[in-house]
Amino acid sequence: MIQDTRAINSDRSDIETLDEIWLFGYGSLIYKVDFPYLESKPAYLCGWSRRFWQGSHDHRGTPDKPGRVLTLIEEPSERCFGIAYRVTADVFDHLDHREKNGYLRLIKELEFEDVTRKPGVTYIGMPNNPAFLGPASDIDIAKQIHISEGPSGTNREYVELLAEALKAHNVKDPQVDAIHVLLQKLDSRRDA
Numbered sequence: 576m577i578q579d580t581r582a583i584n585s586d587r588s589d590i591e592t593l594d595e596i597w598l599f600g601y602g603s604l605i606y607k608v609d610f611p612y613l614e615s616k617p618a619y620l621c622g623w624s625r626r627f628w629q630g631s632h633d634h635r636g637t638p639d640k641p642g643r644v645l646t647l648i649e650e651p652s653e654r655c656f657g658i659a660y661r662v663t664a665d666v667f668d669h670l671d672h673r674e675k676n677g678y679l680r681l682i683k684e685l686e687f688e689d690v691t692r693k694p695g696v697t698y699i700g701m702p703n704n705p706a707f708l709g710p711a712s713d714i715d716i717a718k719q720i721h722i723s724e725g726p727s728g729t730n731r732e733y734v735e736l737l738a739e740a741l742k743a744h745n746v747k748d749p750q751v752d753a754i755h756v757l758l759q760k761l762d763s764r765r766d767a
């Protein structure tokens with residue numbers, strides 16, 4: 576189900592308390608950077624892990640046939656690689672619109688490669704949001720992604736661009752890699 580979180584996110588005033596605003600991207604915000612920023616660097620969100628558990632009814636799927644995109648789930652023993660962008664507060668109108676389907680704009684602690692820590696703003700589809708699809712087997716996730724497409728393009732492209740971007744940073748993510756390989760297998764089965 577679709578949920579438009581723009582009103583909730585734009586009411587949040589907590590970014591005003593930050594002396595620097597660091598936006599953390601762990602999915603499409605790694606490779607589709609359609610907003611201005613002052614600097615960027617790799618970062619980690621400790622205690623969180625990315626999963627293809629969020630429904631995409633607006634970008635990589637449709638209301639009738641949602642795709643699957645990333646959200647973060649709490650996983651105390653893990654940390655999630657991403658890119659942190661130092662931004663100004665005016666980017667959030669655009670980002671709240673882009674990430675409006677169930678994502679809440681939350682402040683979590685980021686760790687940079689030099690081990691310094693700073694608060695970071697990140698979009699998370701929490702398990703109680705109506706667009707949350709939750710866990711499924713890798714093959715079921717890959718099958719759903721394989722057939723999904725929306726206004727921003729195919730769901731397969733979302734995974735491919737992410738896999739390329741993670742590879743460029745020498746980051747291995749077991750679920751992204753597994754789904755990427757399964758998508759290639761599904762492609763070759765279709766082409767056979």
Ligand code: SIN
Pocket residue numbers: 599600601602603604605644645646674698
């Ligand atoms: C993100 O990239 O940080 C949020 C999820 C997405 O837009 O793919």
